[in-house]
Amino acid sequence: MAQVKFKDAKPMNKSIWDDVKTCIFAIFLFIRYYLDLLIDKVFGFFYNNLKVPLTSPKNPIVNQSATTLAKKIRTKELKSEEVVQAFIDRIKEVNPILNAVVDNRFEEALEEARHIDKQIADASIKEADFDKKPFLGIPFTTKESSAVKGQAFTFGLIRRKGFKSEFDADYVALMKNAGGICLGVTNIPQLNMWQESYNPVYGITRNPYDTTRNVGGSSGGESSLLAAAGTAISLGTDIGGSCRIPAFMCGVFGHKPTSHLIPTKGVTYRNGKEEETMVVVGVIARYAEEITPILKVLVSDNAEKLQLDKPVNTKSLKVYYLADPKDPFVSPFREEMKSTFAGAVNYFNGLCDTPPKEIAFDGFKYGTKLWKYWMTQEPNTNFKRDIMNREREAQPWIEIFKFLTGRGDFTASTILNFVNDMLPTAKDDWARETTEKLSKQILDTIGEDGVLLYPSAPFPASYHYASILRPWNFNLFSIWNVLQFPVTQVPMGLRYGLPVGIQVVAAPNQDRLCIAVSKELEKAFGGFVPPYPLE
Missing domain, CATH: 3.90.1300.10 (Amidase signature (AS) domain)
Structure with missing residues (x-):
């Protein structure tokens, strides 16, 4: 039986392929844009009316720049104690x-x-x-x-x-x-x-x-x-x-x-x-x-x-x-x-x-x-060991399980870092x-x-x-x-x-x-x- 021969397939025109990729990426961005808006709507619903406004500082000293305050201390227009007390008071107001x-x-x-x-x-x-x-x-x-x-x-x-x-x-x-x-x-x-x-x-x-x-x-x-x-x-x-x-x-x-x-x-x-x-x-x-x-x-x-x-x-x-x-x-x-x-x-x-x-x-x-990549090249660092206070290396799957069951010591962001650490x-x-x-x-x-x-x-x-x-x-x-x-x-x-x-x-x-x-x-x-x- 004679063998059937197929012609070599011609590569898709590069410009057409570029157009296809551009179109796909545009669709992806469109979906992502509205997904981000949806995320904000959902989170905004839960945080609605929880905003707490800050009041103005009682002492206007704290509105001045560090360089301005340094000059005033140098010229004896202000005392350091006044400045330090003003910022301490402000911390007590806002913290x-x-x-x-x-x-x-x-x-x-x-x-x-x-x-x-x-x-x-x-x-x-x-x-x-x-x-x-x-x-x-x-x-x-x-x-x-x-x-x-x-x-x-x-x-x-x-x-x-x-x-x-x-x-x-x-x-x-x-x-x-x-x-x-x-x-x-x-x-x-x-x-x-x-x-x-x-x-x-x-x-x-x-x-x-x-x-x-x-x-x-x-x-x-x-x-x-x-x-x-x-x-x-x-x-x-x-x-x-x-x-x-x-x-x-x-x-x-x-x-x-x-x-x-x-x-x-x-x-x-x-x-x-x-x-x-x-x-x-x-x-x-x-x-x-x-x-x-x-x-x-x-x-x-x-x-x-x-x-x-x-x-x-x-x-x-x-x-x-x-x-x-x-x-x-x-x-x-x-x-x-x-x-x-x-x-x-x-x-x-x-x-x-x-x-x-x-x-x-x-x-x-x-x-x-x-x-x-460059984080993996950081000298004297090991995320899994550092996150455990260098006492031992963390076991990511164990820590993920503990997080999901409410018994872990780590935040959701740290869990994501564990996942990222496992990726290529x-x-x-x-x-x-x-x-x-x-x-x-x-x-x-x-x-x-x-x-x-x-x-x-x-x-x-x-x-x-x-x-x-x-x-x-x-x-x-x-x-x-x-x-x-x-x-x-x-x-x-x-x-x-x-x-x-x-x-x-x-x-x-x-x-x-x-x-x-x-x-x-x-x-x-x-x-x-x-x-x-x-x-």
Whole structure:
């Protein structure tokens, strides 16, 4: 019997296949968009009428910037004790509502403030001493997962409940050496590994603009407290957006500096000797003018590398923008975010000598794979062991079962992290090549005299716990940890009563460009808007 021969099948025309994929993706985004709206409707039904508004501060001192207050202490217009007491009083006003501060050292802080005032009064502190201590007498807070001597240091883990730090993290010591007075520590997710700040040790932190909404994570307690005027200086850490996500949701500035310039000893389990880490100590601020002086304190001897005092002519800056990275794991952008982003682009279109240029690189759509891969490369870390306080390794299936039966020690977000940990990780060669390629593409484009405007989130802060259903929206932040570029989260006012904003990215060691653009946007769009009436 003769064998029947079939002709070779012709490949589908590439352009037709591209059109098919584009159509499928458009349908997927359409469904996702309305699914996100449905999620908000359902959560909104349960949180209806539960919002608790914040009252205005009784003492207007807390509305002033840290730099302004430092100048007033220096010129004896204010005493440190007055300033510290004002912020302590404000914490007592707002913390029952927000649940931001989880441990405090109020009495010690007041005693330190009185000692400073005495030294200023008897002239034992000279003018030159103020230059060495630019924040003398100014209160600050930091997250509970960073070591502050005598303060809680549990990382939100029941196994560490009651544990107090016996030392200061290196960056905390730097701020204390600069004259800062620590008031206490603030709430976080378990082991910092989520985009909302809640844990079984301290509960959930609430958003000062709408207490039914998420504050972000992991520096969520910091951003919530700062926006509510409960602290003058706020210090966080950032490994996947941990400074910038809360800064976005709480309407303040969040700066992730160039990597490897600020010591990380005392940040959770870190000893400070880790290399090639994505984690960075960051600045959270209400006013753009505060970022540079606080950053100078934190980078210390590395300040020269950043040339923070070198003037920036924003009119001559090269501005690039990417409105949508096309990451399939990220929710579709809503109109309030699109118009916010467009407003920033249009502003620089009218300001700069060269109009902003749009860019597009495929690498941005791999945010989920890249961040997960680089987390596996973090030195001296093991999630399953770290989450058990390094006593032994967690057994994910056992912990999932205990969670489902109401007997576990972990939050739903930690359970999701267990699941994520069990999923395949990108191959080493692909991840490294893709990261290197994307980094080079961006650097070749923006150079050392340009910035990139990048979106922060698909929509403003959502209801508590809704992030469980949108676990990858943080990709918009975490990609910059992967690439290790400096980036500033910039508040751009309020929409429907909730903060909106964008991210500004620059090449490594060009932090001053991010900060200069932040100041420009603050001037144009108003920056931080208090979540309470100004009297």
